[in-house]
Amino acid sequence: xxxxxxxxxxxxxxxxxxxxxxxxxxxxxxxxxxxxxxxxxxxxxxxxxxxxxxxxxxxxxxxxxxxxxxxxxxxxxxxxxxxxxxxxxxxxxxxxxxxxxxxxxxxxxxxxxxxxxxxxxxxxxxxxxxxxxxxxxxxxxxxxxxxxxxxxxxxxxxxxxxxxxxxxxxxxxxxxxxxxxxxxxxxxxxxxxxxxxxxxxxxxxxxxxxxxxxxxxxxxxxxxxxxxxxxxxxxxxxxxxxxxxxxxxxxxxxxxxxxxxxxxxxxxxxxxxxxxxxxxxxxxxxxxxxxxxxxxxxxxxxxxxxxxxxxxxxxxxxxx
Numbered sequence: 001x002x003x004x005x006x007x008x009x010x011x012x013x014x015x016x017x018x019x020x021x022x023x024x025x026x027x028x029x030x031x032x033x034x035x036x037x038x039x040x041x042x043x044x045x046x047x048x049x050x051x052x053x054x055x056x057x058x059x060x061x062x063x064x065x066x067x068x069x070x071x072x073x074x075x076x077x078x079x080x081x082x083x084x085x086x087x088x089x090x091x092x093x094x095x096x097x098x099x100x101x102x103x104x105x106x107x108x109x110x111x112x113x114x115x116x117x118x119x120x121x122x123x124x125x126x127x128x129x130x131x132x133x134x135x136x137x138x139x140x141x142x143x144x145x146x147x148x149x150x151x152x153x154x155x156x157x158x159x160x161x162x163x164x165x166x167x168x169x170x171x172x173x174x175x176x177x178x179x180x181x182x183x184x185x186x187x188x189x190x191x192x193x194x195x196x197x198x199x200x201x202x203x204x205x206x207x208x209x210x211x212x213x214x215x216x217x218x219x220x221x222x223x224x225x226x227x228x229x230x231x232x233x234x235x236x237x238x239x240x241x242x243x244x245x246x247x248x249x250x251x252x253x254x255x256x257x258x259x260x261x262x263x264x265x266x267x268x269x270x271x272x273x274x275x276x277x278x279x280x281x282x283x284x285x286x287x288x289x290x291x292x293x294x295x296x297x298x299x300x301x302x303x304x305x306x307x308x309x310x311x312x313x314x315x316x317x318x319x320x
Contacts, residue, residue: 005062006034007089007104007169010081012074014043015231016095017052019128024056024063026098026214027091032105038063039081044071074232075182075190082175090180091169096128096216096229103212107169110144116206117174118198120166122159124211127220128229134221143209149199151207152192153263158209164192167213168205179203188235189242196246200255219281226287233293236275237300243268276319279304280311 009027013020020040027038040053040063050067057063066080082090089108093099103121111119125134138159145151152163174180179201182190198205216227218234247264250256279300282291295301307319 003035005037005087007031007036007091007108008081008085008087009036009038009091009093009099010078010085011038011040011093011095012043012077012081013040013045013049013053013095014071014074014077015045015047015049016229017045017047017049019096019229020049020052021056023093023095023098024060026100027093027104028060028062030101031099032102033108036062036104037085037087039066039084040064041066041068041077041081043068043073043077073184073187073190075186076184078182079184082180085172085175088172089169090172090175092167094167094216096227097126097167098214100124100212100214104169106210106212107208110206110208111169111171114144114146114204114206116146116204117171118168118203119206119208120163120168121208121213122161122211123165123167123213123215125221126214126216127222128216128227129220129223129225132222133214134217136221137211139209140211141209145207145209147199147205147207149196150259150263152195152199153260153267156207156209163195163207164189165215166191166195166207167215168195174198174203186238186242187232189239192239193242193246226285226290234278234290235297236271236278237297240268240271240275243271273320275300276303276307280307280319283308 011023024038028036042050042053053065057065066084068077078092091104107119122138122140125137127134138161141158156163170180179198183193186193216229218227218230220227243264247256247261250260279294282294
């Protein structure tokens with residue numbers, strides 16, 4: 001590219017060959033901003049992701065392909081892309097997701113008007129197996145709010161969304177100040193922990209309740225199937241541990257208020273409940289490879305046995 005990009009879009013990719021072109025083309029087409037570059041960071045894929053990425057780079061000079069020397073997880077892959085990014089703004093896009101037309105222009109306009117260094121929107125819930133948007137979507141009021149740490153730790157009051165699912169657009173200055181760095185020791189929940197650190201450091205972070213990020217849900221609302229793009233191992237127990245660890249860290253620094261402590265405890269409990277739900281769901285759907293991976297985590301076999309006993313005793317609905 002001869003023109004400095006206005007936006008750099010970073011895509012961490014691992015075994016994402018079937019969906020990568022969709023993601024890249026959504027970032028390049030109809031975004032309503034100046035030059036856009038796309039940085040695909042391959043995390044040692046075992047399918048033909050690299051071939052697809054290099055093919056996209058041959059067609060689109062705005063695309064660059066980076067390759068990790070070893071499989072390192074999404075955090076390190078994103079950090080590699082951010083380090084190579086040249087844009088005034090940096091956006092993260094998962095390889096099985098997409099941007100709606102005009103998303104980048106809308107997000108940057110809001111950020112610049114309000115003085116935000118990071119701004120996120122709502123997801124368009126998408127069934128990737130059915131290749132259709134879900135029939136029911138989150139309420140999108142169009143309201144805009146400046147997030148606090150307390151806001152981040154509780155479900156959004158308007159939509160019920162866990163804000164760890166946000167995919168913000170960031171001002172380049174965050175990277176230059178060393179703040180835009182995903183925690184590389186985390187492979188599940190790394191997004192949320194980054195947002196925690198940004199808010200702890202006083203970064204202006206906005207949430208626009210408009211839906212422009214096309215998000216592939218883990219289970220499709222139409223197909224009822226697990227998303228074919230969901231390739232990472234689920235580890236809700238790790239999220240529970242992260243919340244407990246964050247509470248201890250905030251206690252040590254004097255930042256742990258009674259409100260924050262209660263919110264972190266609630267997130268820890270919810271993560272463990274989600275863990276039981278996931279195990280039960282994989283069993284019901286007879287998704288044996290996913291179930292085997294989940295059962296390999298310490299404590300999950302016991303949890304699944306407990307859920308099965310409760311179901312045999314007549315419990316209805318999702319596991320407690």
